[in-house]
Amino acid sequence: MKKKRFGLVARREMKGYIFLLPWLIGFVCFFAVPLVQSFIYSLSNVKMTAAGRKMSYVGFDNFKYLFNEDTVFTGLLTDFYREAILRLAVILVFSLVIAMMLNHNIKGKGVYRTIFFLPIIVVSGPVLQRLMDEGATTVPLIESYGVSGIISELLPASLANPLNGLFTQLILVLWYSGVPILIYMAGLQKIDRSVYEAALIDGAGGWVAFWKITLPAIQPMILINGIYTLVFLATSGLNSVISEINSRMFNTSFGGGYGVASAMAWVYTLTLAVGLLVIYLVTKPRKATVVEVSKTREQIRVERLHAQRAAARKGGAA
Amino acid sequence: MTTKAKPSAWKNRAQAIKKALVGSNGKLGLGAKIFLYVMLTSLGFVYIYPILHMGVTSLKSLTDLLDPSVQWLPHQLSLDNYQKALEVMGFREHLMDTLLVSFLPSLFQTFSCALAGYAFARFRFKGKNFWMACVLLTFIVPFPVLMVPTYTLYSDYGILGSILTMILPAAAGQGLRSAIFILIYKAFYEQTPASLDEAARVDGASEKRIFFTIGVPLGLPAMLTTFLFSFVWYWNETYTTSLYMGNAALGDTHSVSTLLMELSKFEDSYKAYLEKVSGWAAKMGGATNIQNEAVTMAGTILTILPLLIIYFCLQRYFTEAIDRSGITGE
Structure with a gap:
């Protein structure tokens, strides 16, 4: 009868x-506890002795060391973010272009989809490294026209x-678009296709329809893609950055050890969190206040169109 | 009248041409279609150019490699490179390691994530949103933060260098990118009707039984997708595998090494191989300095070949994953 106490x-x-x-x-064993522990490490000086790990609390010394000495x-961190911004932009735009092309009713859609998703299967550190060493990751034309020379000059x-x-x-960057x-x-x-048709009747061309219909409709996808891509990059x-943290962990001679490595990892995580927040703020869906204004502009255009047609009809009848 | 009718006729004709080329009303005209196909095909070519390049290079003989006029078609197809790469990488033994390292964790991950996703989709409990947020947190927090403590954890338990370092987190729903899989399961179980569950519950079936006799068979497509991705990602993983299994304690002969770990040290292995094959003469003659890209590329192809085969046989399950994930929301 005890069971009855629970509803x-x-x-x-x-x-x-x-x-x-x-x-x-x-979650507790492999995430929460390690997370806390790593924070403790980042505030301590960890020494490996024969008896085991010895930790002494040093406050924010590890962080101070990272930023001052x-x-x-x-340098690695700023390089990463500078590159990440560029790549993020390229990936988000490129994948939208491809997706819009594939969204048309064309034959062989499945084949193209298979091709554009393929890199997801093969991206891994060593494979990418091999391809880069081989020089197979750039579009050949860019090299031969000396684009990079022009860029460094300008x-x-x-x-x-x-x-x-x-x-x-470039190709590796695009590979993240799958x-x-x-x-x-x-x-x-x-x-809904009918939204486009309605817009067409109202006189909105493809360009306007893209900015006023497509983009607002996929705003949540842009947000998801932004977050996904940044996390994957x-x-x-x-x-x-990660390989540096990895090597520092075992390099105790020169500004390394578990303490400094953990501090690096925390700095990396916090900057990443800021990056994700920025993406969220930039791409979060907004209230559509612009539509009101643009509608009147469209109406003017439609009216003009109607007037033209009426004039043409009159001319035809005369 | 005739003078005025002409321009409008021209206009009509121009509009008809425009319609045929560009299309209207959401239907594509011929010109637009050709443009689309050309664009997609050329972009697709650029996209898989590195893989094609890799494949062609791996088939080139040494003379073809040094001949700049040979770009795409080698004079003769030489499978020598593959022969060498197989030996350099110790392919046979490491293939077994790789299969184990990708198969076992992904099996556990498929199951543990299914449980979590099922719980999120089918049950109401206090703190559900909080735990969901925690799932997302595990996706966002990058691995390096957890690297040091988990490493010490495993070393304290003495399982460094063993495959357990991969299996344990996977079995507890914390494997590679588990958050994505939990989201896929959650969306999948939310979309499938719960009426069968209700009927079984009325008939007095236990929750465990409901999960195993209804939930699992119902969730098979999601499970297949999860398993495939998990398998591929574990196959490609190098950070965790080399950290937890590559740095095995000295003197430990039973260390696991995956194909990708072998690939990352290919140059050194190749040098060692050359020295072994041609003896000290090669060492003196500088033959070891010749970097044979063809062999390296053959090795790269070999490491990804199993994945490519899986992908081309089952690509539907890969590309449909996004639709399944419910990411687009309702």
């Missing part, structure tokens, strides 16, 4: 937790270097 709802709640239990255990880390180095990096790895393309396509398919197999 039906409470019992179902318990059952939900039972299904969630494996994940909860994993360390010569490598901050722009300051801080801007030219990431741009050239983008060009020499998932965004599919996400955009899923979003585009949901837009930040954890990709060729990320120099």
